[in-house]
Amino acid sequence: QKEVEQDPGPLSVPEGAIVSLNCTYSNSAFQYFMWYRQYSRKGPELLMYTYSSGNKEDGRFTAQVDKSSKYISLFIRDSQPSDSATYLCAMNRGGADGLTFGKGTHLIIQP
Amino acid sequence: NAGVTQTPKFRILKIGQSMTLQCTQDMNHNYMYWYRQDPGMGLKLIYYSVGAGITDKGEVPNGYNVSRSTTEDFPLRLELAAPSQTSVYFCASSYSLPSEYQETQYFGPGTRLLVL
Numbered sequence: 001q002k003e004v005e006q007d008p009g010p011l012s013v014p015e016g017a018i019v020s021l022n023c024t025y026s027n028s029a030f031q032y033f034m035w036y037r038q039y040s041r042k043g044p045e046l047l048m049y050t051y052s053s054g055n056k057e058d059g060r061f062t063a064q065v066d067k068s069s070k071y072i073s074l075f076i077r078d079s080q081p082s083d084s085a086t087y088l089c090a091m092n093r094g095g096a097d098g099l100t101f102g103k104g105t106h107l108i109i110q111p
Numbered sequence: 112n113a114g115v116t117q118t119p120k121f122r123i124l125k126i127g128q129s130m131t132l133q134c135t136q137d138m139n140h141n142y143m144y145w146y147r148q149d150p151g152m153g154l155k156l157i158y159y160s161v162g163a164g165i166t167d168k169g170e171v172p173n174g175y176n177v178s179r180s181t182t183e184d185f186p187l188r189l190e191l192a193a194p195s196q197t198s199v200y201f202c203a204s205s206y207s208l209p210s211e212y213q214e215t216q217y218f219g220p221g222t223r224l225l226v227l
Contacts, residue, residue: 096208098170
């Protein structure tokens with residue numbers, strides 16, 4: 001069982017739809033949860049950062065963490081073609097030894 | 112601030128050649144990281160550093176070496192390039208360990224490496 005599971009997609013939705021992206025994980029020691037957006041041939045860009053369980057909202061983006069189910073989600077409201085990218089979930093136990101990433105979900109927003 | 116910069120952007124190496132991937136950050140971050148990303152895969156940690164003079168291995172360190180002589184620079188060295196090292200390499204940095212209040216790990220634009 002991989003530490004972090006993420007459906008690679010592609011996920012294709014029409015413009016304006018609500019998008020739901022998810023990751024599951026197996027290591028209960030993870031405490032910090034991130035979503036990165038990566039455009040083609042670019043570096044990952046930090047989108048959302050959440051500590052422990054709960055919700056965090058930033059504009060059209062909402063991140064949810066359910067530690068009891070080992071499940072994290074990213075919701076995108078009023079999706080735009082410019083949101084088309086690969087979305088990577090990442091997590092950390094709180095130490096200096098880097099992030100553990102999912103494979104990324106390729107998202108396509110159709111105009 | 113330029114953030115995290117990486118050079119070169121793209122390189123083709125022959126098997127057995129060596130090269131150094133450069134990474135520089137101007138944010139006075141203490142922690143720096145090297146990841147590799149293979150097609151359709153997430154990023155895997157190669158090496159990391161918690162400050163000048165201190166480095167440690169990540170998940171996939173074999174075939175690589177690093178050094179950290181200054182806070183700003185964290186070069187990654189490939190000594191004997193192999194086709195398995197064909198990948199995209201990302202450098203990242205953060206000011207501190209993750210915390211409830213501190214976001215973490217900002218990434219550079221990457222170096223695409225092809226070993227033939």
